[in-house]
Amino acid sequence: MSSTIASEAPATQEAPEALALSPEELAEQLPALRPGRKMPRYRGAQIFHALHQEYAGDWEAVQTLPAEARSRLGEHFRLNWPRIAQRFASVDGTIRYLLELADGATPAGAVPAAPATVEAVYLPDEVFDRAGASVRRRTTFCISTQVGCAVNCQFCLTATLGLMRSLTAGEIVGQVLTLLREHELRPGKGLDRVNLVLMGMGEPFLNYENVVRALRLLTLQEGAGLAPRRITVSTSGIVDKIRRWGQEGVETFPRGRPRLAISLNAPTDAQRQAIMPLNRGQGGLAALLAAVRTLPQGPREYVTFEYVLLAGVNDSLDDAARLLALVAEVRCKINLIAWNMGPSLPFRTPAPEQVLAFQSRLVAGGVATYIRRPRGQDIYAACGQLFNAGTRLTPPARARGGAGPRSPTPPLR
Numbered sequence: 001m002s003s004t005i006a007s008e009a010p011a012t013q014e015a016p017e018a019l020a021l022s023p024e025e026l027a028e029q030l031p032a033l034r035p036g037r038k039m040p041r042y043r044g045a046q047i048f049h050a051l052h053q054e055y056a057g058d059w060e061a062v063q064t065l066p067a068e069a070r071s072r073l074g075e076h077f078r079l080n081w082p083r084i085a086q087r088f089a090s091v092d093g094t095i096r097y098l099l100e101l102a103d104g105a106t107p108a109g110a111v112p113a114a115p116a117t118v119e120a121v122y123l124p125d126e127v128f129d130r131a132g133a134s135v136r137r138r139t140t141f142c143i144s145t146q147v148g149c150a151v152n153c154q155f156c157l158t159a160t161l162g163l164m165r166s167l168t169a170g171e172i173v174g175q176v177l178t179l180l181r182e183h184e185l186r187p188g189k190g191l192d193r194v195n196l197v198l199m200g201m202g203e204p205f206l207n208y209e210n211v212v213r214a215l216r217l218l219t220l221q222e223g224a225g226l227a228p229r230r231i232t233v234s235t236s237g238i239v240d241k242i243r244r245w246g247q248e249g250v251e252t253f254p255r256g257r258p259r260l261a262i263s264l265n266a267p268t269d270a271q272r273q274a275i276m277p278l279n280r281g282q283g284g285l286a287a288l289l290a291a292v293r294t295l296p297q298g299p300r301e302y303v304t305f306e307y308v309l310l311a312g313v314n315d316s317l318d319d320a321a322r323l324l325a326l327v328a329e330v331r332c333k334i335n336l337i338a339w340n341m342g343p344s345l346p347f348r349t350p351a352p353e354q355v356l357a358f359q360s361r362l363v364a365g366g367v368a369t370y371i372r373r374p375r376g377q378d379i380y381a382a383c384g385q386l387f388n389a390g391t392r393l394t395p396p397a398r399a400r401g402g403a404g405p406r407s408p409t410p411p412l413r
C-alpha cells in the first residue's frame with residue numbers, strides 16, 4: 001500500500017489550484033509558464049492526465065512536459081494533495097482515513113493553528129452469484145465535502161464538530177484521487193467498478209459550486225472518468241439546491257448527472273424538526289417534497305430517500321404508514337439505516353425485528369425499501385459516525401450521557 005502523495009508548496013495562496021482545473025483551464029494558464037514563447041494547448045491535457053490518471057504527486061512527475069516548464073509549474077499553480085495522516089481498519093474490511101488538508105480549517109483570512117482534517121471511508125465489497133461464487137469486486141469511497149458540518153442533525157456525530165469550512169473543489173478532487181492511488185485503482189485497472197458517495201462530513205449542497213466542479217472533473221474521460229451513475233450525492237434537504245441540481249444539464253455534466261439521495265428521516269414536520277433543525281428553515285417537508293418532484297426522472301429512475309431509524313423516535317409502524325403517505329406521489333425507493341451508535345448522543349438503535357417490520361410495512365405499501373448493511377461500526381466509519389474518532393482529545397460537544405461505545409480506535413499499521 002502506498003503511503004501519501006508529496007505536497008508541492010504553492011507560489012502564493014492566490015495561485016489557481018491545479019486539481020480544480022479542467023484541461024482547457026490548465027491550457028489557458030500555460031502562457032505564463034514561458035512568457036514570449038508559445039506553449040501548445042495540448043500541454044493542458046498532459047498536465048490533467050498526469051494528475052488525474054497518473055496521480056502525479058509533484059510537478060517533477062509530470063514527465064511529458066519539458067524540464068523548463070516543469071520547473072515553473074509550482075510558481076503558477078498550487079498542487080495541494082491531502083496527506084493521509086491515519087488509517088483505521090475495521091474487521092469487515094472497511095478503512096477509515098484521516099486526511100490532512102494542505103491548509104487549516106479556520107475561516108478564510110485567519111491563520112490556521114493546525115492542518116484541517118477530514119475523513120473518507122473505503123468500503124470494499126464482493127458480489128456473489130446464487131451458487132455463492134464470487135463474481136466481481138467493487139469499491140465504494142465515501143468522501144467529505146466540508147470540514148465538520150453546520151446542519152446539526154441530532155443523531156450525527158459530525159454535527160458535534162460544527163462547521164469549520166467548506167472544502168475547495170481541488171480538495172474534493174484530491175481526496176478522491178488520493179484514495180484511488182492508495183488502492184491502486186487506475187483506468188483499465190478497476191476504476192470502472194468504483195462507486196463514490198458524498199455522504200461523509202458536511203452537507204454537499206452547502207458547498208454546491210465546489211462539489212459540482214469537482215464531480216464534473218472526476219467524471220471527465222480524460223481524467224478518472226468515474227461513471228456518473230456510480231456517484232451519489234446525499235443532501236439533508238437544501239431545497240433551492242435540489243431544484244438547481246435538477247436543472248443541471250450537459251454543459252455541467254457532459255456524461256450525465258450523478259444520482260441524488262435525500263436524507264428524509266421523519267414522516268412529519270414535528271418529528272423531522274426535532275432531529276433535523278434545518279427542516280423549518282427549508283420550508284418543511286412540503287417544500288422538500290415539492291422540490292424533489294421537480295427533479296427530472298427517466299422512465300426507470302427512482303428518487304432515493306435515506307431514512308435513519310431511531311428507536312422510539314421515528315421507527316413505529318404508524319411512522320411507516322405516514323411515510324408511505326408522504327412519498328405517495330414520488331417514484332422512489334427508500335434506504336433504511338438502523339442508527340449507528342454515537343457516544344453521548346441520546347438515541348437508541350432499533351431492534352433488528354423492528355427494522356424488518358418497518359421495511360415490510362413500506363414494501364407492502366408498494367415502495368421498494370432496502371436495509372443498508374452497517375459497515376465499519378467498530379472504527380467509527382459508519383453512516384453519521386465521522387468525527388475524527390481516535391484523534392480527538394475531547395468528547396463531542398453535545399454530550400448528554402447516553403451509551404458510549406468501545407475504547408478508542410487503534411490506527412491501522
Ligand code: SF4
Binds near residue numbers: 151156157158
Ligand atoms: S447527517 Fe450529514 S448533513 Fe446532517 S449533520 Fe451529519 S454530516 Fe451534516
